[in-house]
Amino acid sequence: MSEKAYMIPNPPTPNKAVEFNPDICIGCNLCVDVCPTDVMMPNPEKKQPPIVVYPEECWYCGGCVEECPRPGAITMLHPTQQRISMNWKRKDTGELFRLGMKNPPPPDTRPPSG
């Protein structure tokens, strides 16, 4: 038995641009308020995460993440074509890494200067 299917336009490219964690997001819509290009809209259901309506209009400034009062509620996701391009190599072992890999190395916890 298959799940119900809909006639629906193709998923946009990029698919998401940002992703919400519904366990952390409180639906305050501060990110919606400041997004320069109106990528997101408030969810019709109160206290639910905003809906990403226009992901192809995102230019990845990260302002929504900076504005968010609940760390981890919103994550900026580079498009897959960019994630696949952001590669690095550990100098002494030659190990290869990339943004979005399955088993990433531990995070570098050093905060930026300032």
Added chain:
Amino acid sequence: MSTWHDYVQRSGKLPEWPYPLDYGKVNEVVADVLVIGGGVAGMQAAISAARTGVKVAVLERGHAKRSGAGGAGVDHWHGAVTNPCSGVTPLMYTEACYESMKGWTGGHVRYIITRESWDTLLDCEKMGVQIRDVRDEFKGADFRDDETKLMFAYDYKSRHVIRVWGYNIKVKVYEEARRIGVNIYNRMMPTRLLTEGGKQGGRVIGATAVDTRTGEFYIFRSRATVICTGGAGRLYDFAPEVTASSSMGNLNSSGAGEAIGWDAGAEFVCMEGSGPARLAGYAYAPYSMANAHNTYHGTPIVDADGKEVPWVDGFNRPIKTVQERFQPSEGQDFMLGEGIGISRYLEQYRNNLLASDLPERIRRGEFKLPLYADFTRLSEAERRCIWGMMVGNEGKTRIAIYDTMSRAGFDPDKDLFQAPVTAPQGYDHPNFWSTGVNTPPSIRMGGGGGFLVDWNLRTNLEGLYIGAGGNLFGGGCHGESHTTGRYAGRHAAEYAKTAPEPVPDRIQIEAEKARAYNATRQSKDGNGWKEINAAIARIMRDYCGEYKNEQTLNLGLRLLNELKTTELESAYASNPHELGRLLECHSIITVGELIMKTALERKASNSILGFKRLDYPETDPPDWNKLLPIRQEDNKVKVRELPLDFHLKAPYAPDYEENYRKYGGV
């Protein structure tokens, strides 16, 4: 649970428009000074105007807290030549830019910028932007002055480019504007400048706009107006699905300010200039990959086997040490730095760069791809400064690069950061992530043209002033936008104090209202804005690309008009967001027309403007060594001639400083 697709399939219903909808409802706002465009320039214009005691309104396309090209941050501030450590004077810097461009940049605007850049940065510091190493993180580093705690970029001897912690600079100027009572109207798409009597060429007395969330109509009445908008980023190229993530200008860049200025009768120069569109977006997320340019200046680049790529100085002579990458060489008074809105540099002001024959050496097999940035070859201070200070504060780097890469485990102390893999000629410029080689050559970007302004940064139209970088002849990038905005706001406020009451022409307003809402009245199966935008870009690429002649330009104008009166006329907007984007298409077409009409007037090719006329192939003939200011009068094109050094000729004084003292208003 984040996307529209997820919501629709989960709930089985379409989400309704979330904002109260009231197309055409009229709101009137009265101010002494209206600022159009609430980016960094617009905020500075608003603040400097409001500080003189006048009432200020800002009309902003996004939300002014974080919007605009400068809204994503800044890591180094150019032209701060009057800082206490600088070895460069405003005159030296202005002449270096002017001579590098052989006169094809507004020298007066450059002088204003360098005269006030440091003061503007000090203003930013008072608003809460960190411009000094107050925590002594870099104490003793050779790019730092231990007395003032200022840190410098590019040229550690001349010390006129200041490294800043500007990831939050937009938030800080926004908060200051709010604090001193500036009224900010967000989500506004400007549609027209209001002029006295509704006449083209008349005194500018405000603007109309549409709220792109509610659909409401706004009439702004003002004694003076400052345009602080960006350029038309979607003019030659429209493929946001691919390019938006690699671009340094967001999708709101529709040239709206230029379009309404042109329609109102404002004068422009050098709009025919263009260059290869390095930043058009056919590349990689900004700063997301190894390179050795601007923010990454001085970064060691190694090949796949770890062999380091050598550096050369401005005269193409080899550089031996890392320290020398940050010092002017013999024959150079100082280096200008990169990202200041000029497209060519005389050797005596040019930066040190990666070896210019790198593409050839890659072809020969001397360097093996891929290339990497090896930060471990830098001193700890230099490494931390590039990755951690610069990357972390520059536009689109705090969240997009520093946080993202750190969370993913990238460690500059241990890792080699990979550069893009491109054809060998892709390495002819050290800014690898922008890989100009991947951009189709027919995609052009503006070549420094814009509004023509006087020493007050006023246009030919009474009441209309210009700030910002991209739309101002002689403008630059981030810091230059702050500085020109601040100067223009001050002058607009001064004018507003004695300007007569603005009385808009009701016929002009009614006509504009009818035009603005046309797309809401069309058939629901009409074209959408993306379809139109892609067609505009096609026309521009084909008929006004790198090479042009009279026939292609006239055909291009014809096709833009075809599009405007056919597909765009019948395009449908299903909500205020789409309406805003369709109104932007009108702006973009207008800017395209302005460029083509300007290009028709220059009947000679020009090497500085990157202007290639197939029907006038002679390059730089002396007779055409002049500006051609262009405007509309009764909807007809009017062109005049102006010498390149008009800013030092009557009615102005022959000396930069004398003019600044007379017009600067300080």
